[in-house]
C-alpha cells in the first residue's frame with residue numbers, strides 16, 4: 033500500500049474516497065503531538081498566547097478535499113495545450129480589459145512606481161482568481177492545518193505557512209477563523225500565501241491596512257511590489273518563440289532560470305531577437321500542433337517566482353499580451 037492515492041485503480045480509488053469521507057471532520061490537532069509542538073513553538077518563538085492558539089487549532093477542520101486537490105495540481109497534470117485553454121479564453125481576456133479600464137488610474141500609478149506593466153498585473157489577478165471572482169472558498173485555518181499535519185510530502189512548508197497565518201492575523205488584526213482562501217492556503221484576489229502576504233503586501237490606498245481581500249488598490253500595488261522585489265526589469269522582454277535546430281534541442285531545459293548564454297545559443301543556430309540580459313533558458317512546450325520552443329528571458333523567470341511553473345508563467349504572459357492588444361483595439 034505504498035502507492036500514491038491516484039496510483040490506485042478507479043474503483044478502488046472510489047472506495048477509498050468513501051472510506052476517507054467517513055472519517056470525522058474534526059481532528060482536534062491541538063491534542064496531537066505535532067499540534068502540541070506547534071502550539072509550544074508559537075508561544076516560545078512568537079510570543080502568542082497558548083490558550084488562543086489551542087482554541088483556534090481545536091476548531092480547525094480536517095479537509096479531505098484539500099488533500100485530494102494538493103496531490104494533483106493542474107500545473108503537474110496538464111500539458112501546455114490543455115493548460116492554456118483554461119486561461120486564454122475570450123471571457124477572461126474581456127474581463128481583463130474591463131478590470132483594467134475600471135482601475136486604470138491605480139494600475140498606471142503601480143506601473144509608474146514599480147516598473148511592472150499594468151498588463152502583467154491584470155493578467156496575474158486574472159489567472160489567480162478571475163479578477164477576484166473566484167478566490168477559494170476554503171477556511172485558511174482548515175486548509176493549512178490539514179496540510180501542515182496530514183500531508184507529509186510538504187508538511188514543513190505548510191507548517192511554516194500555518195505559523196505565518198497566525199502572525200498575519202495578529203498583525204493585520206484579522207479574525208483567523210474567518211479568513212478564506214484556496215485549498216493550498218493562498219488568500220485574496222492575488223492569492224498570496226501567508227509568508228508572502230506578510231513580506232510583500234502593501235497599503236496602496238492609504239487606509240493603513242494591507243487588505244488583499246477587499247482593496248483593489250492594495251492588490252494591484254502588492255502584485256507590483258512582489259514583482260519588483262523579485263527582480264522584474266522594466267522594459268525588458270519576457271519570452272520569445274524560436275525555430276529550433278537539431279543542435280538547439282540539446283539546450284532545452286525544464287528550469288526557467290536563465291543560464292544559457294547567447295554564445296551557446298548562436299553556436300546551435302538560435303538567434304534571440306529581443307534584447308535581454310544576455311542569458312536565457314530554452315523551453316519546450318506541447319502545443320496542439322506539436323512542440324513549441326521558447327526562449328525565456330529574465331522576466332519570464334520572475335513570473336515563475338509567483339508560481340513555480342513554466343505553464344503558469346506562459347499563461348500569465350500570453351494573457352497579458354492578449355488583454356493589452358484587445359484593450360488597444362477598442
Ligand SMILES: [Ca+2]
Pocket residue numbers: 234235236237238239240241242243247250
Ligand atoms: Ca489599504
